[in-house]
Amino acid sequence: MLELLDSCDSRRFRATKMPINPSFDTSSFMAVAGVATASPSSLIYTRPSSRSGGRIPGNARRTTAVVMAAENGGWRTMPHVLTVAGSDSGAGAGIQADIKACGALGAYCSSVITAVTAQNTVGVQGVHSVPEAFVAKQLRSVLSDMAVDVVKTGMLPSVGIIKVLCRSLQEFPVKALVVDPVMVSTSGDMLAGPSTLSGYRDELFVMADIVTPNLKEASALLGGMSLRTVSDMCSAAKSIHNLGPRNVLVKGGHLPGSSEATDVFFDGENYHVLHGSRVNTRNTHGTGCTLASCIAAELAKGSPMLQAVQRAKTFVESALDYSKDILIGNGPQGPLDHLFDLNTHAHTAGARSFDANDLFLYAVTDSGMNRKWGRCIVDAVKASIEGGATIVQLREKEAVTRDFIEAANACLEICRSNRVPLLINDRVDVALACDADGVHVGQSDMPARVARSILGPQKIIGVSCKTAAQAEQAWADGADYIGCGGVFPTTTKANNLTVGLDGLKVVCLASKLPVVAIGGISAANAGSVMEISVPRLKGVAVVSALFNRECIVTEARRLKSILMDSSSHAKLSV
Numbered sequence: 001m002l003e004l005l006d007s008c009d010s011r012r013f014r015a016t017k018m019p020i021n022p023s024f025d026t027s028s029f030m031a032v033a034g035v036a037t038a039s040p041s042s043l044i045y046t047r048p049s050s051r052s053g054g055r056i057p058g059n060a061r062r063t064t065a066v067v068m069a070a071e072n073g074g075w076r077t078m079p080h081v082l083t084v085a086g087s088d089s090g091a092g093a094g095i096q097a098d099i100k101a102c103g104a105l106g107a108y109c110s111s112v113i114t115a116v117t118a119q120n121t122v123g124v125q126g127v128h129s130v131p132e133a134f135v136a137k138q139l140r141s142v143l144s145d146m147a148v149d150v151v152k153t154g155m156l157p158s159v160g161i162i163k164v165l166c167r168s169l170q171e172f173p174v175k176a177l178v179v180d181p182v183m184v185s186t187s188g189d190m191l192a193g194p195s196t197l198s199g200y201r202d203e204l205f206v207m208a209d210i211v212t213p214n215l216k217e218a219s220a221l222l223g224g225m226s227l228r229t230v231s232d233m234c235s236a237a238k239s240i241h242n243l244g245p246r247n248v249l250v251k252g253g254h255l256p257g258s259s260e261a262t263d264v265f266f267d268g269e270n271y272h273v274l275h276g277s278r279v280n281t282r283n284t285h286g287t288g289c290t291l292a293s294c295i296a297a298e299l300a301k302g303s304p305m306l307q308a309v310q311r312a313k314t315f316v317e318s319a320l321d322y323s324k325d326i327l328i329g330n331g332p333q334g335p336l337d338h339l340f341d342l343n344t345h346a347h348t349a350g351a352r353s354f355d356a357n358d359l360f361l362y363a364v365t366d367s368g369m370n371r372k373w374g375r376c377i378v379d380a381v382k383a384s385i386e387g388g389a390t391i392v393q394l395r396e397k398e399a400v401t402r403d404f405i406e407a408a409n410a411c412l413e414i415c416r417s418n419r420v421p422l423l424i425n426d427r428v429d430v431a432l433a434c435d436a437d438g439v440h441v442g443q444s445d446m447p448a449r450v451a452r453s454i455l456g457p458q459k460i461i462g463v464s465c466k467t468a469a470q471a472e473q474a475w476a477d478g479a480d481y482i483g484c485g486g487v488f489p490t491t492t493k494a495n496n497l498t499v500g501l502d503g504l505k506v507v508c509l510a511s512k513l514p515v516v517a518i519g520g521i522s523a524a525n526a527g528s529v530m531e532i533s534v535p536r537l538k539g540v541a542v543v544s545a546l547f548n549r550e551c552i553v554t555e556a557r558r559l560k561s562i563l564m565d566s567s568s569h570a571k572l573s574v
């Protein structure tokens with residue numbers, strides 16, 4: 001196997017590039033590896049070379065695993081990014097950021113370390129380069145054994161290391177190369193010697209599918225050209241494109257006086273100005289590494305380049321937004337939490353079924369009202385769904401436990417057949433007993449964190465909140481949404497403080513979770529609620545406006561059409 005790979009030496013990297021995301025072909029892999037594919041039981045390995053000391057070399061061992069998996073009825077590859085970068089001891093940037101970012105986007109990330117930095121939120125206190133020969137050794141270990149889809153580079157401290165990488169890529173071609181030409185940390189410390197400029201310009205860029213300089217790096221690559229406007233960024237992207245990479249992304253995170261975070265993408269023909277909202281935070285350390293790693297992960301998953309860049313930018317913006325108030329370290333530049341989604345929403349592993357749009361018309365039952373109109377709870381729930389309710393909560397304050405479970409089981413049947421989630425108010429035990437879709441808890445009920453640990457990651461948890469602090473706590477506790485109110489005075493709930501539309505808006509703007517408005521909402525005022533037009537507000541919850549009316553179906557339809565009118569009006573006027 002080693003001899004076979006050695007014979008690839010003369011192949012030009014570009015010429016051997018494969019289209020993005022071809023499915024990994026076992027038969028051709030096994031044929032290349034010298035394995036008979038017709039019958040797994042008649043395996044013939046390429047004779048181990050003398051250099052492997054008579055042991056089965058890594059690729060042959062991998063082939064054994066492939067064949068064993070094939071015999072067991074199938075195997076699974078993962079999108080694989082190899083990051084070739086420096087270690088950041090503070091873990092906000094460098095190798096650590098790359099591994100977390102790729103993991104967050106569902107890609108496997110192997111790592112070749114080029115340098116070890118002593119670094120924190122204050123700055124870089126020291127840099128220790130890894131010897132070139134040992135970088136080469138790490139590259140060979142990974143690339144000769146694993147099917148790497150995309151290589152992403154970060155800190156390459158010397159021109160010697162750049163040359164080593166180029167040679168490895170010629171020997172072991174990959175589907176795409178993402179080059180983040182890291183030169184200076186945001187704290188102003190040098191991470192690469194000036195001679196690396198020529199290494200990038202003359203050797204690595206021609207192999208790159210995309211290079212992602214920030215403003216300072218773009219300027220240094222172009223001999224100190226001043227970059228102050230988006231139009232300067234476009235010129236810089238074109239000049240860097242002339243150095244050989246297929247695509248260029250000039251990052252504008254540091255564009256002076258900008259209220260946006262604008263990047264410029266150039267594919268050799270068209271410019272795309274990528275607008276993003278600037279998040280007001282100190283925690284921007286490692287945004288560049290994260291962006292490039294996300295691009296690499298998306299490419300490894302099979303996205304086309306522009307889509308990979310856009311998804312990466314969205315990820316960075318969301319991570320910055322979720323991490324804006326995290327306090328790690330005492331310096332001016334903190335790290336972001338790449339795993340924000342995992343920490344609260346575990347959506348990469350075992351996706352939860354919650355869709356925030358389900359909060360649009362949220363029906364909350366009331367046994368007193370059903371009694372008054374002579375209806376059983378099942379009929380009331382059925383009618384609300386027929387009229388268009390998108391989620392149902394059973395709020396049975398007086399029911400004995402056994403009756404509550406029985407009613408919940410019956411309602412669940414209707415909800416499931418209509419794909420409408422059913423939540424239980426307060427009673428985690430009842431939710432568990434009937435396997436409801438989740439619970440809604442108030443501030444004096446079981447804490448959401450405890451409910452989450454009992455119900456597990458898949459169930460929906462909502463929390464009633466009146467303040468920004470309570471909304472923050474609900475998010476930290478792993479809730480899925482918050483209910484905010486009472487928006488208007490209500491008789492359904494005694495001693496309930498009214499927060500008004502202003503209070504609702506404050507909570508919505510502070511909340512990281514989707515919000516449903518509740519309290520005194522009816523056909524007469526639902527429009528005014530949706531028209532406050534804040535992105536987190538996803539719908540209204542109603543009790544009397546549905547269940548204290550003669551015809552639930554008619555009322556639900558009326559509410560739904562009001563909500564649709566007012567939310568499309570609100571969207572248009574944003």
Ligand SMILES: Nc1ncnc2c1ncn2[C@@H]1O[C@H](COP(=O)(O)OP(=O)(O)OP(=O)(O)O)[C@@H](O)[C@H]1O
Binds near residue numbers: 185279281
């Ligand atoms: N405050 C912010 N809000 C939103 N997006 C931002 C912010 N700061 C940077 N970005 C975005 O993050 C990405 C990385 O850009 P930036 O210019 O910060 O890279 P960098 O200087 O290489 O980062 P690093 O500090 O990791 O070296 C870009 O898409 C940029 O627009």
Ligand SMILES: Cc1ncc(CO)c(N)n1
Binds near residue numbers: 117286287289
């Ligand atoms: C190790 C390392 N790589 C990259 C950067 C750029 O943010 C950094 N600060 N540290």
Ligand SMILES: [Mg+2]
Binds near residue numbers: 182214288289
């Ligand atoms: Mg950078």
